Amino acid sequence: MDDATFQLIDRAVNDQPQSTVTVLSSLLAVEDAIGYIPTEAVEAVAVRMDATVNDVWAVATFYPNFRFDPPTDLRVEVCWGPSCHVMGATAVIAAAQEALGLSDEGDTLDGKATLRYNTCLGACAHAPVMAINHHLAGRITPDSARSRIASALATAPAH
Amino acid sequence: MTAPTESPFDAILAEARRRWEDLTAGDRPWIRVGTGLAGEAAGGFEVVAAVKATLEQQQVTANVSEVGTLGLCFAEPLLDVQTPNGPRVFYGQVTPELAERIVREHVAGGNPLPENAIGYLGEPAQAPVGITNLQDHPMMALQQRIALRNAGNIDPSDLYQYIANGGYSALSKALTEMSPEDTLGEVRTSGLRGRGGAAFPAGIKWGFLAGNPDPNKYILCNCEEGDPGAFNDRGILESDPATVVEGITIAGYACNANRGYIFIRYGHNQPIDRTRAVIRQAYELGLLGQNILGTDFSFDVEVALTGDSYVSGEETALMEAIEGKRSMPRYRPPFPAQVGVFGKPSNINNVKTLAYVPEIVARGGQWFAGIGTPPDPDNRINGSSGTAILCLSGDITYTGLIEVPLGMTLRQVLFDMAGGVPNGKSMKLLQTGGPLGGVLSASDANLDLVLDFDVFRAAGAILGSGGIIVADEDTCVVDLTRNLIAFCQYESCGKCFPCRMGMSHLLEVLERISNLEGTEEDLALMRNIGENMQAGSLCGHGQLGFNPVSSALRYFGHEFDAHIREKRHTGDCPDQVFSPRLTRR
Numbered sequence: 256m257d258d259a260t261f262q263l264i265d266r267a268v269n270d271q272p273q274s275t276v277t278v279l280s281s282l283l284a285v286e287d288a289i290g291y292i293p294t295e296a297v298e299a300v301a302v303r304m305d306a307t308v309n310d311v312w313a314v315a316t317f318y319p320n321f322r323f324d325p326p327t328d329l330r331v332e333v334c335w336g337p338s339c340h341v342m343g344a345t346a347v348i349a350a351a352q353e354a355l356g357l358s359d360e361g362d363t364l365d366g367k368a369t370l371r372y373n374t375c376l377g378a379c380a381h382a383p384v385m386a387i388n389h390h391l392a393g394r395i396t397p398d399s400a401r402s403r404i405a406s407a408l409a410t411a412p413a414h
Numbered sequence: 415m416t417a418p419t420e421s422p423f424d425a426i427l428a429e430a431r432r433r434w435e436d437l438t439a440g441d442r443p444w445i446r447v448g449t450g451l452a453g454e455a456a457g458g459f460e461v462v463a464a465v466k467a468t469l470e471q472q473q474v475t476a477n478v479s480e481v482g483t484l485g486l487c488f489a490e491p492l493l494d495v496q497t498p499n500g501p502r503v504f505y506g507q508v509t510p511e512l513a514e515r516i517v518r519e520h521v522a523g524g525n526p527l528p529e530n531a532i533g534y535l536g537e538p539a540q541a542p543v544g545i546t547n548l549q550d551h552p553m554m555a556l557q558q559r560i561a562l563r564n565a566g567n568i569d570p571s572d573l574y575q576y577i578a579n580g581g582y583s584a585l586s587k588a589l590t591e592m593s594p595e596d597t598l599g600e601v602r603t604s605g606l607r608g609r610g611g612a613a614f615p616a617g618i619k620w621g622f623l624a625g626n627p628d629p630n631k632y633i634l635c636n637c638e639e640g641d642p643g644a645f646n647d648r649g650i651l652e653s654d655p656a657t658v659v660e661g662i663t664i665a666g667y668a669c670n671a672n673r674g675y676i677f678i679r680y681g682h683n684q685p686i687d688r689t690r691a692v693i694r695q696a697y698e699l700g701l702l703g704q705n706i707l708g709t710d711f712s713f714d715v716e717v718a719l720t721g722d723s724y725v726s727g728e729e730t731a732l733m734e735a736i737e738g739k740r741s742m743p744r745y746r747p748p749f750p751a752q753v754g755v756f757g758k759p760s761n762i763n764n765v766k767t768l769a770y771v772p773e774i775v776a777r778g779g780q781w782f783a784g785i786g787t788p789p790d791p792d793n794r795i796n797g798s799s800g801t802a803i804l805c806l807s808g809d810i811t812y813t814g815l816i817e818v819p820l821g822m823t824l825r826q827v828l829f830d831m832a833g834g835v836p837n838g839k840s841m842k843l844l845q846t847g848g849p850l851g852g853v854l855s856a857s858d859a860n861l862d863l864v865l866d867f868d869v870f871r872a873a874g875a876i877l878g879s880g881g882i883i884v885a886d887e888d889t890c891v892v893d894l895t896r897n898l899i900a901f902c903q904y905e906s907c908g909k910c911f912p913c914r915m916g917m918s919h920l921l922e923v924l925e926r927i928s929n930l931e932g933t934e935e936d937l938a939l940m941r942n943i944g945e946n947m948q949a950g951s952l953c954g955h956g957q958l959g960f961n962p963v964s965s966a967l968r969y970f971g972h973e974f975d976a977h978i979r980e981k982r983h984t985g986d987c988p989d990q991v992f993s994p995r996l997t998r999r
Binding site: 278320336374380 | 451452454455456457487488490639640641642643644645648675680681682683714716717718719720721722723724735736737738739740741805806807808809813814815845849881883884885889894897898900901904905907988990991992993994
């Protein structure tokens with residue numbers, strides 16, 4: 256791990272603005288700062304919270320929003336909750352998989368993009384909903400999903 | 415220091431009114447754009463950018479605010495223009511191109527665009543030619559907005575706008591004219607029942623905490639809104655977080671508590687950022703912190719975040735999450751009012767429950783109790799006071815976030831207000847109260863159900879959090895049930911094995927039935943699993959986890975029969991489904 260990343264972790268864990276600091280709040284601060292939870296962060300949180308590394312892993316693995324390897328540049332989330340399901344999310348998920356060359360959730364082979372199924376993105380009134388790098392888009396069709404992903408892939412920085 | 419004759423609140427109120435006057439009757443127009451979650455999904459932020467760019471290009475000065483949601487989600491992005499002393503003219507489904515035209519022709523040129531407007535709000539005498547009153551729109555006409563009174567009308571991040579519209583007069587009144595006991599009494603009188611799902615009377619719950627002599631006590635506000643199809647908690651926090659911050663402060667006063675947490679899921683940035691913004695301003699104005707408004711009462715509030723976990727909406731699991739642990743439910747007793755978060759006595763209320771509190775204190779509990787349905791002891795109906803805050807989504811003409819008096823029928827909500835199912839299709843079912851609420855057939859009898867916690871319970875459904883997903887005739891009930899159970903399986907926290915394993919087992923069986931490979935024994939097998947989950951789970955997730963299946967069998971047993979006996983689908987079942995496989999690791 257490079258020094259700059261380590262600094263970011265250190266600052267995220269040790270300079271939290273709110274008054275209640277916990278294992279979970281520390282992990283969320285790291286996720287916010289660098290987008291994933293490396294082993295070094297688990298250790299930093301354990302030191303800060305006077306907890307064991309096992310305690311910290313237990314919390315980190317419970318919440319599926321945490322990932323443990325560096326994030327890809329393009330994060331595609333498609334909602335599969337009942338509102339979106341009723342409005343055709345299944346076909347949107349299939350289109351997103353096809354556009355990314357995936358057959359399930361996860362990272363693409365070239366490490367450029369990630370597909371996640373989200374249980375509710377909160378814009379149910381505009382179902383089906385997807386999010387590209389946390390930016391919501393509603394009333395998605397399989398075609399609009401494909402074209403949104405294609406244009407996002409085209410503008411994502413090359414590896 | 416202020417003069418002794420003037421309370422600190424009077425000075426704040428005067429400043430708030432001066433600013434509001436300047437916004438609405440000053441020398442420049444005010445443009446508000448809906449940028450709640452629905453607004454964002456529809457392109458609200460692109461509209462804001464187009465508005466700002468065009469204003470600059472036209473060299474026109476105007477105030478531009480990103481507001482939450484007025485609730486007419488189907489029409490987002492919603493943009494409204496208020497010229498000084500004039501009415502607000504609303505435009506729906508605004509594109510960046512239309513926004514540019516609105517700025518050039520209406521804001522700069524003074525000519526509203528009737529062909530694009532969906533209505534105006536203001537004095538009928540000022541009605542712009544060719545534009546109807548938005549209050550006459552079916553989605554607005556039957557509403558009674560208490561918790562949503564400011565939603566879409568004020569900049570949610572500006573505490574002065576909340577105060578100018580009556581905000582904090584309730585806290586000021588409670589602190590200066592009422593004792594904590596009086597304040598609690600008003601909430602008791604109001605009959606307010608908890609809006610998180612259980613519908614327990616809030617005044618009684620507050621009483622448990624108020625009676626505990628511990629000097630450190632907590633009020634927790636639950637916005638861990640994981641229910642798909644429910645967005646009212648987030649809708650309130652992204653549109654008017656100050657009403658919740660004032661509500662939790664009043665709860666703190668009534669219960670002699672000294673600290674509050676507003677609990678929101680990580681990643682829901684509009685609710686988080688806007689809530690934090692008003693908390694910061696409340697501290698600056700002396701409405702939070704030490705000696706609030708110069709009185710002896712001190713109260714601190716902060717936002718606490720959780721990771722993705724549906725079960726952390728359960729009150730004891732929520733306390734685990736605030737403490738930074740895996741959010742799994744605790745054994746009860748001890749109950750939260752004795753041993754809550756960090757071992758201290760605690761009280762948990764939903765966002766909606768607390769959002770009502772300022773108006774209840776300002777107008778009196780009797781006023782609130784007069785809205786809604788009366789008790790009917792013969793039929794085990796306890797009475798439900800106040801309003802229902804409903805989220806309408808799915809196959810319905812007008813989707814959105816509305817607030818209507820309890821006692822209204824589902825038919826009024828779904829047909830008179832929301833315009834029924836589009837495209838000439840018929841309504842098949844409603845999915846209410848989150849995934850655990852199960853399904854309700856759209857039969858005449860069910861559509862005549864009145865919005866009331868106990869009436870819904872008797873019909874086998876949950877009014878609960880207020881989400882209503884409408885499904886039309888094309889929906890396959892077996893497929894939807896599989897989707898609901900897939901959600902419940904994914905979100906099981908894993909603490910109780912009947913829930914952890916039962917949900918996975920139910921999902922396997924439902925997949926088999928969906929694929930036309932089910933057998934006669936599968937129905938009995940599912941009932942057996944469901945009984946075990948209900949008997950052997952600590953929290954509602956496992957206890958109610960069979961509801962989606964049992965309610966589907968109750969109303970749509972013939973669709974299961976068709977899959978099992980006749981090996982045929984009963985709607986447009988997709989042949990492939992996608993859902994996460996894992997439970998909690």
